[in-house]
Amino acid sequence: MAEHDIRMKLHLLCAGLFAEPEAEHLEHVLRPLAAELGQTDGPWQEGVRALPFPEGGRETAQLGLEYNRLFVLAKGHVPVQPYGGYWLDGKSTLYGPSLRTVERIMAAEGLEPAQASGLAPDHVVCELELMAHLASQGGKKAPLEKTLLFNHLARWTPDFCRAVMENTREEFYCAAAKLLEETVARDEARLAAHMGRTAGDADEEEQA
Amino acid sequence: MSKTTDPSRRRFLGGAGLLAVGGYPARALARVKAPHAAEMLGPSREVFSFCDMCYWRCGLKIRVRDGRAVKIEGNPEHPNNRGVVCAKGNAGLMAAYDPDRLKFPLLRMGERGAGKWKRISWDEAYDRIAAAFLKAKEQYGPETLAMIGHGTWEKPYHRLAHAFGTPNTTSPVFGLCCGPRDVANQLVAGRPLGGNETLDLENCRYFLMMGRNITESLHNGETLGWVEAVAKGAQVVYVDPRYTITASKAKEWLPIRPLTDHAFLLALIRVMIEERLYDTEFVAAYTLGLEELERRVARYTPEWAEEECGIAAKDIRRIARELAAHAPAALVYSPRRLTRTSNDLGTGLAISILNTLLGVWDREGGIFSPLSFPVPEPDLPPFPHADAPRADGAGVEGVWPLANAQYGLTNQMWSAIAEQKPYPIKLLLTAGGNGFMNSTDFDAIRRAIGQLDFFVAADIAPNEMNQYADILLPEASYLERYDDLQTGGAKEGFVAVRMPAMKPLHDTRDAWTICKQLAGRLGLGAWFPHASAAELIDERLKKAGLSLAELETKGIVKKPADPARNFPREHGLPSVFPTPSGKVELVPSRLKALGMDDALDYLPQVRPQDGEFHFTFGRVGFHTHARTQNNPWLADLMGENELWIHPDAASRQGIRDGDRVEVADRNSRKETLRAKVTRRIRPDTVFMVHGFGHFDPRMRTAHGKGAADANLASRDRDGHLGTVAMGRSLVRVRKL
Numbered sequence: 048m049a050e051h052d053i054r055m056k057l058h059l060l061c062a063g064l065f066a067e068p069e070a071e072h073l074e075h076v077l078r079p080l081a082a083e084l085g086q087t088d089g090p091w092q093e094g095v096r097a098l099p100f101p102e103g104g105r106e107t108a109q110l111g112l113e114y115n116r117l118f119v120l121a122k123g124h125v126p127v128q129p130y131g132g133y134w135l136d137g138k139s140t141l142y143g144p145s146l147r148t149v150e151r152i153m154a155a156e157g158l159e160p161a162q163a164s165g166l167a168p169d170h171v172v173c174e175l176e177l178m179a180h181l182a183s184q185g186g187k188k189a190p191l192e193k194t195l196l197f198n199h200l201a202r203w204t205p206d207f208c209r210a211v212m213e214n215t216r217e218e219f220y221c222a223a224a225k226l227l228e229e230t231v232a233r234d235e236a237r238l239a240a241h242m243g244r245t246a247g248d249a250d251e252e253e254q255a
Numbered sequence: 256m257s258k259t260t261d262p263s264r265r266r267f268l269g270g271a272g273l274l275a276v277g278g279y280p281a282r283a284l285a286r287v288k289a290p291h292a293a294e295m296l297g298p299s300r301e302v303f304s305f306c307d308m309c310y311w312r313c314g315l316k317i318r319v320r321d322g323r324a325v326k327i328e329g330n331p332e333h334p335n336n337r338g339v340v341c342a343k344g345n346a347g348l349m350a351a352y353d354p355d356r357l358k359f360p361l362l363r364m365g366e367r368g369a370g371k372w373k374r375i376s377w378d379e380a381y382d383r384i385a386a387a388f389l390k391a392k393e394q395y396g397p398e399t400l401a402m403i404g405h406g407t408w409e410k411p412y413h414r415l416a417h418a419f420g421t422p423n424t425t426s427p428v429f430g431l432c433c434g435p436r437d438v439a440n441q442l443v444a445g446r447p448l449g450g451n452e453t454l455d456l457e458n459c460r461y462f463l464m465m466g467r468n469i470t471e472s473l474h475n476g477e478t479l480g481w482v483e484a485v486a487k488g489a490q491v492v493y494v495d496p497r498y499t500i501t502a503s504k505a506k507e508w509l510p511i512r513p514l515t516d517h518a519f520l521l522a523l524i525r526v527m528i529e530e531r532l533y534d535t536e537f538v539a540a541y542t543l544g545l546e547e548l549e550r551r552v553a554r555y556t557p558e559w560a561e562e563e564c565g566i567a568a569k570d571i572r573r574i575a576r577e578l579a580a581h582a583p584a585a586l587v588y589s590p591r592r593l594t595r596t597s598n599d600l601g602t603g604l605a606i607s608i609l610n611t612l613l614g615v616w617d618r619e620g621g622i623f624s625p626l627s628f629p630v631p632e633p634d635l636p637p638f639p640h641a642d643a644p645r646a647d648g649a650g651v652e653g654v655w656p657l658a659n660a661q662y663g664l665t666n667q668m669w670s671a672i673a674e675q676k677p678y679p680i681k682l683l684l685t686a687g688g689n690g691f692m693n694s695t696d697f698d699a700i701r702r703a704i705g706q707l708d709f710f711v712a713a714d715i716a717p718n719e720m721n722q723y724a725d726i727l728l729p730e731a732s733y734l735e736r737y738d739d740l741q742t743g744g745a746k747e748g749f750v751a752v753r754m755p756a757m758k759p760l761h762d763t764r765d766a767w768t769i770c771k772q773l774a775g776r777l778g779l780g781a782w783f784p785h786a787s788a789a790e791l792i793d794e795r796l797k798k799a800g801l802s803l804a805e806l807e808t809k810g811i812v813k814k815p816a817d818p819a820r821n822f823p824r825e826h827g828l829p830s831v832f833p834t835p836s837g838k839v840e841l842v843p844s845r846l847k848a849l850g851m852d853d854a855l856d857y858l859p860q861v862r863p864q865d866g867e868f869h870f871t872f873g874r875v876g877f878h879t880h881a882r883t884q885n886n887p888w889l890a891d892l893m894g895e896n897e898l899w900i901h902p903d904a905a906s907r908q909g910i911r912d913g914d915r916v917e918v919a920d921r922n923s924r925k926e927t928l929r930a931k932v933t934r935r936i937r938p939d940t941v942f943m944v945h946g947f948g949h950f951d952p953r954m955r956t957a958h959g960k961g962a963a964d965a966n967l968a969s970r971d972r973d974g975h976l977g978t979v980a981m982g983r984s985l986v987r988v989r990k991l
């Protein structure tokens with residue numbers, strides 16, 4: 048499998064793992080995706096194979112409750128806010144300035160969050176799907192990938208993943224967070240090596 | 256790639272424009288309708304609105320950039336604020352961008368209040384609500400639904416509830432706030448002065464402020480008018496157990512004993528009549544009942560009042576003379592929330608009577624007649640006649656006949672649900688509001704919720720009450736929606752519009768859409784014929800010779816002030832008083848007919864025993880009720896409340912400034928907070944700012960900060976109106 052294809056699938060898989068769990072999607076999209084990646088040699092293999100997909104409706108329902116508790120609303124405060132802006136813009140506001148960059152990248156690609164999803168553009172699922180979409184174009188969108196990675200995903204998903212691991216009661220989310228953390232770290236190393244650029248450079252480019 | 260994957264058949268790929276990446280369905284991204292290029296920071300534009308951060312409703316211009324509201328400014332054309340926006344108004348952006356906001360429709364999964372939720376679609380939410388409503392209606396009748404609202408967005412919910420056939424719609428504004436003030440003016444003069452009181456503040460020369468803390472319980476237009484008058488040299492006598500910021504602007508602070516304002520006012524009436532200080536011409540031409548009033552107040556001498564309220568008899572006489580000397584540019588200023596004693600109606604009547612004796616009706620510097628801007632409502636079928644009387648007894652003969660039946664008695668409604676009397680109430684629909692923090696009886700609220708078959712709450716943010724809902728509907732904030740029109744009666748008549756500054760964030764919907772979609776499933780679509788709130792207001796405006804498009808260009812259309820109609824008596828024109836007699840009734844005939852004229856007489860209130868304090872609470876300029884404590888910008892200005900206590904009282908208990916203290920009432924309700932040791936309060940009284948002490952952990956900013964006055968305020972009632980006598984609590988304070 049070509050490198051960009053693997054990256055696209057990994058990001059798509061991670062996005063799916065943090066989307067609201069739905070039996071059909073888990074069964075017919077995420078499982079096959081994970082199975083395919085798990086058969087491909089590479090450092091992701093172990094993390095992908097370790098994903099404990101729910102077996103049957105009850106486990107999926109259980110996962111749904113945990114999803115809502117972690118990311119939507121809980122008795123305590125929402126333990127893990129899934130919005131990039133929350134982690135980047137000071138934790139007291141959503142729809143802050145960092146979200147605009149993601150929106151601009153989306154707009155440049157002719158994309159926007161699907162209305163029915165109700166998700167803000169900087170929701171983890173949106174950002175990861177956007178990255179998957181950019182990666183699917185085989186390096187043609189490298190500058191945008193770089194901006195999205197260095198100014199967004201790499202800056203907040205490590206904290207997000209740690210928060211998931213600290214707060215979740217489900218193995219599934221622990222494994223998903225681990226996979227996302229590793230995927231972003233590998234991506235960061237790869238892009239930095241490829242382009243010899245740093246996050247600071249990405250900032251400049253974005254401002255330009 | 257797995258050959259078994261056929262993403263095209265997935266339901267989530269169904270919508271046109273959804274994205275597939277490498278053949279896999281995306282769950283969150285879609286193609287935009289028209290391809291467009293990356294945007295740079297766009298120019299800003301402004302849309303008009305009116306504020307929802309408190310109930311004054313200032314006119315706003317909202318600056319919008321790249322599809323997001325970025326700054327809130329005041330609309331200089333709007334009479335409610337003349338371009339000024341207060342701290343709360345500025346922080347309105349955070350109502351929309353709050354990370355704690357409710358974002359998706361949720362279905363309760365565990366026990367009520369256990370905090371286990373599942374995100375569901377709007378359709379599923381509507382279907383479940385409709386099924387529960389129809390089932391309960393079938394079993395118990397339509398009156399089994401209670402609707403409790405709080406905010407501008409509540410109007411469609413009232414309509415939905417009335418179309419459903421229940422009389423039980425309520426809002427705290429009457430029973431927990433301004434009720435007694437409005438009823439008193441209505442009984443005396445047939446003119447309730449309304450939420451935005453029609454006082455000619457700018458031109459007033461003498462204010463007797465009865466605990467009206469206008470600089471902290473602030474509303475821009477009102478505060479501006481008052482400040483203008485003070486700047487021009489108006490005298491202010493400020494009456495309050497506490498030295499507030501308003502007191503600091505006054506000529507004189509009178510630290511009255513709590514709950515005794517009525518005694519002070521009765522003595523003023525007596526002096527005014529005895530010394531013939533009143534406007535004899537006005538009283539002769541326009542009023543009835545002076546002789547009877549004189550007889551009734553004969554026993555309320557200034558010396559008697561001094562004993563009762565602690566204000567010296569000589570000061571009472573002097574103030575009566577000073578008021579008269581400045582009349583008609585003089586006002587006895589009612590508190591806004593007049594729910595303190597078991598005879599608040601009496602206090603309200605005394606204020607209205609004093610203003611009448613001063614002859615301030617329709618005079619400059621007194622009370623003006625507002626102009627209105629009539630905009631007809633849409634043509635709708637009449638609501639089904641509700642056979643059952645209101646469960647809270649508001650407006651019901653033999654129960655609380657004087658209470659306003661439009662807003663009802665929210666406290667009584669909670670009790671009616673808790674007791675399931677006079678009949679079963681099994682459905683609750685709330686639109687905003689927070690029963691725990693705006694009522695005074697946590698137990699009754701808990702018991703009430705426990706009695707329900709089904710509870711649906713619509714709101715923009717989590718709070719103590721809505722955590723118990725069976726279905727939680729996330730509403731679009733006031734920055735994301737059209738709402739019904741604001742029609743106002745100030746010196747100018749006006750109609751103003753609320754336009755959305757951005758699309759609803761997350762998966763939220765505006766109240767009109769929610770109610771329309773629910774109405775459709777309940778077979779009540781005839782009451783919601785408009786496709787949207789925009790269409791509804793356009794129809795209303797067209798009936799008034801305007802249009803939404805026109806209003807959107809300026810935000811407000813006004814009928815200019817007309818001095819002859821605002822102040823007819825300054826122009827040789829008669830005043831109109833729509834009472835049963837057509838006169839101002841110093842002893843209101845309706846009150847007598849109901850056998851309730853004892854409200855005119857003084858009713859002694861509670862007094863603290865040794866070691867006890869009067870418990871008082873009130874507002875501050877940075878917060879509105881219990882709604883804004885979780886707003887991060889406002890929490891920055893004030894993040895928790897403190898217990899104000901006099902140094903003498905504090906030292907008796909070994910309390911120092913900043914110590915943590917426990918406050919307990921006679922029913923063993925307890926709250927803890929920090930002490931603020933200050934001479935700005937009477938030694939027999941403690942005070943805290945209202946609205947803190949939130950115990951819903953979903954409110955990350957406000958949770959656990961300060962103490963809940965609602966858990967200490969009294970649950971007693973005004974015996975004539977059924978409104979809450981919140982000030983009758985006596986508390987002890989202990990250092991922790």
Ligand code: SF4
Nearest residue numbers: 306309312313341344
């Ligand atoms: S006084 Fe402040 S909070 Fe109230 S409506 Fe005006 S701007 Fe909004």
